Amino acid sequence: MIEGAPAGNPNRRSRLIVLAGPTAVGKGTVAADVRRTHPEVWLSVSATTRQPRPGEENGIHYWFVSDEEFDAMIERGDLLEWAVVHKAARYGTPRGPVELALASGHPAMLEIDLQGARQVRETMPEALFVFLKPPSWEELVRRLVGRGTESEAERERRLETARAELAAESEFDVTIVNHEVHAAAEQLVALMVGSDSS
Numbered sequence: 001m002i003e004g005a006p007a008g009n010p011n012r013r014s015r016l017i018v019l020a021g022p023t024a025v026g027k028g029t030v031a032a033d034v035r036r037t038h039p040e041v042w043l044s045v046s047a048t049t050r051q052p053r054p055g056e057e058n059g060i061h062y063w064f065v066s067d068e069e070f071d072a073m074i075e076r077g078d079l080l081e082w083a084v085v086h087k088a089a090r091y092g093t094p095r096g097p098v099e100l101a102l103a104s105g106h107p108a109m110l111e112i113d114l115q116g117a118r119q120v121r122e123t124m125p126e127a128l129f130v131f132l133k134p135p136s137w138e139e140l141v142r143r144l145v146g147r148g149t150e151s152e153a154e155r156e157r158r159l160e161t162a163r164a165e166l167a168a169e170s171e172f173d174v175t176i177v178n179h180e181v182h183a184a185a186e187q188l189v190a191l192m193v194g195s196d197s198s
C-alpha cells in the first residue's frame with residue numbers, strides 16, 4: 001500500500017520519479033518489473049566504479065567504469081548527481097540521457113541512493129521522490145542475505161547505511177511498502193505522468 005501522500009497535493013504526479021530506499025528492499029527488482037511491464041517508462045542506467053555481479057551487463061544494469069573514467073565524468077559535468085555509496089564505490093546518474101528522455105516526453109525513473117536523491121531534489125525539485133520501504137527490518141535482512149551477492153562484512157556496511165536511510169523516509173513525497181514486487185511496481189507507475197496508467 002502507498003503509505004504516504006505527496007506533501008501539499010495528494011494527487012501530485014511527475015514525469016520524473018526518483019526511487020530510493022535501503023539496500024535489498026527491492027528497488028532493482030521493482031524497477032525491472034516496471035521495465036518489463038511498462039516499456040514506455042525510461043529507466044536511467046547509472047555509472048558505477050563497483051565490479052559487476054555475476055549476470056550484470058554493461059549498459060543494462062550499470063555502466064561499469066574505472067575510477068579514472070568516473071573522475072572524468074565528474075569533471076566534464078556529465079553527472080546529474082553522484083555519491084560514494086556504502087563507503088564502497090561511486091555511483092552517478094549520467095545527465096544527458098535523463099534530459100533527452102524528459103525532452104522527448106517519456107516518463108523517466110532514477111533508482112539511486114539517499115545522497116543522490118537529495119542532490120536531485122536541489123536541481124530538479126519538480127521530480128517526485130518515492131521511498132521504497134521493506135515490510136519489516138527482519139524482512140530486509142532476509143532479502144539481503146537471500147540475495148547472496150555480498151560478503152558478511154559488506155552486508156554489515158550496507159545494513160548500517162540502511163538504518164540511516166530508513167530514518168530519512170519523511171524527506172520523500174511518497175512511501176511504497178514493497179510487500180509484493182508487481183504491486184509495488186504498479187503503485188510506482190501510477191505516480192508517473194505519461195505512463196500507460198496515467
Ligand SMILES: Nc1ncnc2c1ncn2[C@@H]1O[C@H](COP(=O)(O)OP(=O)(O)OP(=O)(O)O)[C@@H](O)[C@H]1O
Pocket residue numbers: 021022023024025026027028029030143144146147178179180181
Ligand atoms: N517484494 C519482494 N518480496 C520478496 N523478495 C523480494 C521482493 N522484492 C525484492 N526481493 C528480493 O530481495 C533481494 C534484493 O532485491 P534488489 O536487489 O532488487 O534490492 P535493491 O533495493 O535493488 O538492493 P541494492 O540497493 O542493494 O542494490 C533480491 O533477492 C530480490 O529477489
Ligand SMILES: Nc1nc2c(ncn2[C@@H]2O[C@H](COP(=O)(O)O)[C@@H](O)[C@H]2O)c(=O)[nH]1
Pocket residue numbers: 020021022023027046047050081082083085091092093111112113114115116117
Ligand atoms: N547516488 C546514486 N546511487 C546509486 C546510483 N545507482 C545506484 N545507486 C545506489 O547504489 C546502491 C548500491 O547499489 P548496488 O547495485 O551496488 O547494490 C543502491 O542503493 C542504489 O540505489 C546512482 O546513479 N547514484
